[in-house]
Amino acid sequence: DVKVTQSSRYLVKRTGEKVFLECVQDMDHENMFWYRQDPGLGLRLIYFSYDVKMKEKGDIPEGYSVSREKKERFSLILESASTNQTSMYLCASRRDQPQHFGDGTRLSIL
Amino acid sequence: DQQVKQNSPSLSVQEGRISILNCDYTNSMFDYFLWYKKYPAEGPTFLISISSIKDKNEDGRFTVFLNKSAKHLSLHIVPSQPGDSAVYFCAVSLLGGGTSYGKLTFGQGTILTVHP
Numbered sequence: 001d002v003k004v005t006q007s008s009r010y011l012v013k014r015t016g017e018k019v020f021l022e023c024v025q026d027m028d029h030e031n032m033f034w035y036r037q038d039p040g041l042g043l044r045l046i047y048f049s050y051d052v053k054m055k056e057k058g059d060i061p062e063g064y065s066v067s068r069e070k071k072e073r074f075s076l077i078l079e080s081a082s083t084n085q086t087s088m089y090l091c092a093s094r095r096d097q098p099q100h101f102g103d104g105t106r107l108s109i110l
Numbered sequence: 111d112q113q114v115k116q117n118s119p120s121l122s123v124q125e126g127r128i129s130i131l132n133c134d135y136t137n138s139m140f141d142y143f144l145w146y147k148k149y150p151a152e153g154p155t156f157l158i159s160i161s162s163i164k165d166k167n168e169d170g171r172f173t174v175f176l177n178k179s180a181k182h183l184s185l186h187i188v189p190s191q192p193g194d195s196a197v198y199f200c201a202v203s204l205l206g207g208g209t210s211y212g213k214l215t216f217g218q219g220t221i222l223t224v225h226p
Contacts, residue, residue: 004153031212033213040119040218042116042199042218042219043154043201044216045213045215090153096212097142097203097205097212098144098146098156099156099212099214100156101153101155102153103151103152103153104151104152104153
């Protein structure tokens with residue numbers, strides 16, 4: 001079974017802080033993804049990576065960056081957290097379809 | 111501009127009856143279509159998929175129908191069970207090459223409630 005693990009289920013941070021969300025997968029998948037889920041908006045792609053050190057912007061990359069130093073780990077970075085980044089963040093990985101998701105990190109920015 | 115739309119935010123169905131969830135997309139280039147189910151406090155789990163060369167795919171109680179000319183996708187659940195109560199997301203993809211390979215675009219989701 002594919003296992004995608006997100007380091008925190010719940011996180012509370014303050015505006016202006018630099019925030020790191022970590023994701024690890026155990027299936028040697030090339031492709032990894034970060035989404036945010038907001039009510040009425042579905043899942044929106046922030047960034048994705050198709051190989052180590054490679055990254056591509058998704059649909060809403062502003063205010064975020066990513067890091068993929070090892071194949072199994074994909075990190076999402078909020079450079080200077082703002083209240084509009086309060087959301088559910090979901091990581092996914094795949095080799096072929098479908099994508100497999102972690103359980104999400106509910107992030108609150110105060 | 112939303113490329114994938116699920117126009118019904120919610121659907122309520124009696125146990126044992128059919129649930130039909132709908133999804134519309136705008137780009138005729140999409141060639142792979144998926145449905146995910148999501149329970150609260152969990153990540154989405156893959157349910158069923160269909161490629162553009164087919165118009166129907168069935169897996170147990172779940173059937174996905176694809177109408178390419180109408181750019182419309184639907185998920186049928188028969189019979190519906192209370193454990194099916196969840197948020198359902200449709201997603202579309204391009205299986206072609208390039209760095210966008212396999213990128214998914216999701217609809218807004220439909221909350222399904224199945225009453226005993």
